[in-house]
Amino acid sequence: MAELWNGLSADMQDALTLLAILAPGLVLGAVICRGLRLWPLLSSLLRRYPWTNLGYVALVALSVGLGVGLIAQERGLRQASARVAAKFDLILAAPGDEIAMLMATVYLQPTGAPLLDGVTWDQVSRSAGAALVAPIAYGDSWQGHPLVGSTAEFVAHLSGDLAEGRMFAENWQAVIGARVPLEIGAHLSPAHGADEAAEHDAHEGIEFQITGRMAPTGSPWDDAIITPVESVWLTHGLGNGHEDAGSDRIGAPFDPRHFPGTPAILIATPDLAAAYGLQAQFSSDRTMAFFPGAVLARLHGLMGNLREVMSVLSLGTQILVAASVMAGLIVLSRLFARRLALLQALGAPARMIFALVWAHAALLLGAGAVLGLGVGLVAVRGLSAVLSARSGLLIEPHLGWPELHVVAAYFTLALLVALVPAALALTRPVTQELRR
Amino acid sequence: MSLSLSARDLTVRSGARVLLSLERLDLPAGSLTGIRGASGAGKSTALHAMAGLLAASGSLIWGETDLARLSQPARTRFRGQHMGMIFQDFLLFEEMTARENALVSAAFRPDRAALAARADALMQRLGIAALADRRAELLSGGERQRVAVARALAHDPAILLADEPTASLDRAAADALIADLAALARDEGRTVVIVSHDAHVWAAMDRVLTLDDGHLCGDSHG
Numbered sequence: 001m002a003e004l005w006n007g008l009s010a011d012m013q014d015a016l017t018l019l020a021i022l023a024p025g026l027v028l029g030a031v032i033c034r035g036l037r038l039w040p041l042l043s044s045l046l047r048r049y050p051w052t053n054l055g056y057v058a059l060v061a062l063s064v065g066l067g068v069g070l071i072a073q074e075r076g077l078r079q080a081s082a083r084v085a086a087k088f089d090l091i092l093a094a095p096g097d098e099i100a101m102l103m104a105t106v107y108l109q110p111t112g113a114p115l116l117d118g119v120t121w122d123q124v125s126r127s128a129g130a131a132l133v134a135p136i137a138y139g140d141s142w143q144g145h146p147l148v149g150s151t152a153e154f155v156a157h158l159s160g161d162l163a164e165g166r167m168f169a170e171n172w173q174a175v176i177g178a179r180v181p182l183e184i185g186a187h188l189s190p191a192h193g194a195d196e197a198a199e200h201d202a203h204e205g206i207e208f209q210i211t212g213r214m215a216p217t218g219s220p221w222d223d224a225i226i227t228p229v230e231s232v233w234l235t236h237g238l239g240n241g242h243e244d245a246g247s248d249r250i251g252a253p254f255d256p257r258h259f260p261g262t263p264a265i266l267i268a269t270p271d272l273a274a275a276y277g278l279q280a281q282f283s284s285d286r287t288m289a290f291f292p293g294a295v296l297a298r299l300h301g302l303m304g305n306l307r308e309v310m311s312v313l314s315l316g317t318q319i320l321v322a323a324s325v326m327a328g329l330i331v332l333s334r335l336f337a338r339r340l341a342l343l344q345a346l347g348a349p350a351r352m353i354f355a356l357v358w359a360h361a362a363l364l365l366g367a368g369a370v371l372g373l374g375v376g377l378v379a380v381r382g383l384s385a386v387l388s389a390r391s392g393l394l395i396e397p398h399l400g401w402p403e404l405h406v407v408a409a410y411f412t413l414a415l416l417v418a419l420v421p422a423a424l425a426l427t428r429p430v431t432q433e434l435r436r
Numbered sequence: 437m438s439l440s441l442s443a444r445d446l447t448v449r450s451g452a453r454v455l456l457s458l459e460r461l462d463l464p465a466g467s468l469t470g471i472r473g474a475s476g477a478g479k480s481t482a483l484h485a486m487a488g489l490l491a492a493s494g495s496l497i498w499g500e501t502d503l504a505r506l507s508q509p510a511r512t513r514f515r516g517q518h519m520g521m522i523f524q525d526f527l528l529f530e531e532m533t534a535r536e537n538a539l540v541s542a543a544f545r546p547d548r549a550a551l552a553a554r555a556d557a558l559m560q561r562l563g564i565a566a567l568a569d570r571r572a573e574l575l576s577g578g579e580r581q582r583v584a585v586a587r588a589l590a591h592d593p594a595i596l597l598a599d600e601p602t603a604s605l606d607r608a609a610a611d612a613l614i615a616d617l618a619a620l621a622r623d624e625g626r627t628v629v630i631v632s633h634d635a636h637v638w639a640a641m642d643r644v645l646t647l648d649d650g651h652l653c654g655d656s657h658g
Binding site for chain 1: 489516587
């Protein structure tokens with residue numbers, strides 16, 4: 001049995017799981033409504049108090065939408081952050097806080113960090129296991145856009161072919177991210193630092209010309225301006241990193257003796273073994289080598305715990321909503337009590353009254369659940385747009401099997417709870433309702 | 437099929453209070469009987485007891501079935517098979533059409549095709565066939581009560597029980613309804629019991645019973 005199950009595609013497994021979750025409700029519905037022709041009466045009940053019915057559907061939809069949105073948003077954020085980090089195999093920095101360096105290097109959230117020296121650069125760049133070694137020198141900005149010094153190889157690694165223009169070929173040229181509002185050929189003068197701490201006059205006289213635009217990466221790097229690292233060093237009066245201080249050349253190799261320093265170095269490796277080897281080699285009292293993916297996984301673990309807490313809160317909210325919906329259904333079935341009494345007077349069996357009230361509840365809950373998926377999708381898209389604008393991460397949330405499973409579980413549970421108002425409808429005295 | 441009624445020591449109580457006490461009552465099969473009395477005299481209680489809607493002690497024998505001895509589900513089943521009911525304020529599903537109302541018991545009856553054919557024939561006879569697709573809320577009082585009659589008789593019951601069927605109608609509509617009800621009952625040999633304050637109804641009955649404080653205090657034959 002396990003073999004058969006494992007042999008199915010993931011989609012098939014999810015679809016079967018969905019059916020299994022829905023099965024109790026479907027079986028219950030088939031048993032309860034067997035042989036009855038309820039639709040004309042159901043339609044009448046729905047039309048009798050349309051706003052009240054719609055109110056319940058909206059309440060259920062809101063509850064389901066919030067629960068679904070929470071799950072989809074968390075997964076979208078997780079996927080987006082992981083996609084960005086995937087480009088950064090191994091990061092080398094001075095010993096310190098891995099999370100702070102991850103945020104600074106991968107997500108361009110600036111932080112003060114000691115610089116790695118030329119000896120370290122030399123060792124790394126000579127390592128056999130490294131396919132790409134690139135300095136990441138950040139700290140300056142232009143109108144809120146981080147300005148990062150690196151190499152042409154790093155730009156190609158990050159975004160592939162440029163979407164527009166050409167790669168920088170000399171100092172004082174720059175390539176911009178997809179979202180930077182500058183044209184090819186435009187000039188900019190950087191500020192020292194970023195955000196509120198930026199000193200706009202610190203680099204007076206320094207000017208970069210834009211030569212190209214990267215293809216979108218769906219990361220904060222779409223807001224970045226990348227220049228030759230030599231330009232960053234020269235801007236700060238640190239030399240050009242090469243033996244000939246007057247040279248105009250850009251890019252590796254750099255001279256270890258004249259290497260001004262960089263807060264981080266990206267190392268791309270051809271395989272995992274090489275990455276682990278380099279991580280072991282450069283984890284010392286002088287350097288810290290870490291896998292952004294691993295640090296991110298720890299962060300996701302923390303987010304996972306948070307998600308569990310939020311899921312419990314969300315479940316609690318949904319239970320409260322379900323309870324209020326049930327209370328509402330009991331009230332609603334009281335509104336219909338005279339009609340139910342009439343049906344009983346006409347000879348309708350108790351099973352039919354029970355089925356009518358239950359099916360009415362099932363319809364409202366089902367409509368609310370389906371509508372809730374739409375509400376969740378709209379909510380999560382709105383929230384993602386806000387988060388994307390703030391973080392630079394391209395968050396593309398979508399509703400998937402997990403959300404369908406959650407909604408199906410909620411619906412099934414609600415169908416079971418709906419048995420209560422159905423049973424209560426049978427306890428009302430028929431003659432009193434007829435005389436009302 | 438017609439059914440007679442034979443009640444002996446039929447008593448309906450609400451706690452310690454006696455709502456209805458009929459020592460002896462016999463209604464022949466196919467007869468038309470009116471019940472009159474002041475408000476609170478027990479008319480509706482008597483009708484509901486005859487319908488098996490209220491639990492009663494003593495005996496209440498329709499044909500050969502003693503409703504007083506049956507469980508509530510069994511009484512409901514009997515009512516569904518053998519009785520039709522009409523109410524003062526029609527009790528229609530306002531959002532449904534006249535025909536849907538006449539066929540409302542199709543929700544729980546297996547013989548839907550026969551029910552539909554009979555409901556259509558009844559609506560024709562009652563002069564409301566042209567209104568079949570009109571929503572009940574758009575019908576006049578007289579038209580609504582005719583729809584209620586079609587609904588009550590669609591499954592061809594042997595017994596018709598009506599609670600103040602003309603009380604919400606104007607005189608002309610009430611008289612027309614009484615004539616139609618009487619004709620429908622006599623043509624098909626139904627046993628009819630009508631609770632009413634309306635002297636025109638009494639005049640159309642074979643017999644009129646008078647209730648006072650839950651007791652039978654008058655019995656006049658038409």
